[in-house]
Amino acid sequence: MNENLKKILETAASGKGDLWRETEVAAKILLRGGYEGHEEDLSYIEDVQDCLELEKVLSQGQWYFQEADTWKYEFCEEYALKNFVFTFAEAAEIWGLSESTLRKAQFDGRFRENETRKSGKIWLVTRRAMERIYGPTPDK
Structure with a gap:
């Protein structure tokens, strides 16, 4: 993961921007890694220039991180708590x-x-x- 992408993911994961909750959770999972397909996911987004572009790219298509238990757990927990x-x-x-x-x-x-x-x-x-x-x- 290049430094620019890491900064973008950290910013998106912080929850301080005007991004969808799904983007924040995806950024956290992408930063954490450790799931099958992580490298493929990163390679697809390595050229994004900012958080809004990241959100646009993430909103299109299928991602390996969506199959990770972390993704499912984050949303179940968040939905239940809210x-x-x-x-x-x-x-x-x-x-x-x-x-x-x-x-x-x-x-x-x-x-x-x-x-x-x-x-x-x-x-x-x-x-x-x-x-x-x-x-x-x-x-x-």
């Missing part, structure tokens, strides 16, 4: 409640086992739990 698990603050905002309402529901036992958990000082709650108690996700 769509099925919320902090109490996020859930309260979405459902138009206060965080204290959710804390009270937690301590009153309204949530079932595995619907909430505490990570450090942050409470997490599943979408299913919120919809069971507070109704469908409000349209914004």
Whole structure:
């Protein structure tokens, strides 16, 4: 991998640009390597000049990295975290409640086992739990 491509991939992988999430994940996987077909993938993109060109090239065609478990795992995890698990603050905002309402529901036992958990000082709650108690996700 040449230095220019490495810089482009590092920039794309950083998540700081205006790129699709798929491009960020692909850049991380391409930088990490270690999958069958990695060299072929790199050879196809070695002449890209910037992140936008990289994104355009990646959006066209089939890639070996898409067969890697890392690709599948990154998207499953990201999708699940964004769509099925919320902090109490996020859930309260979405459902138009206060965080204290959710804390009270937690301590009153309204949530079932595995619907909430505490990570450090942050409470997490599943979408299913919120919809069971507070109704469908409000349209914004």
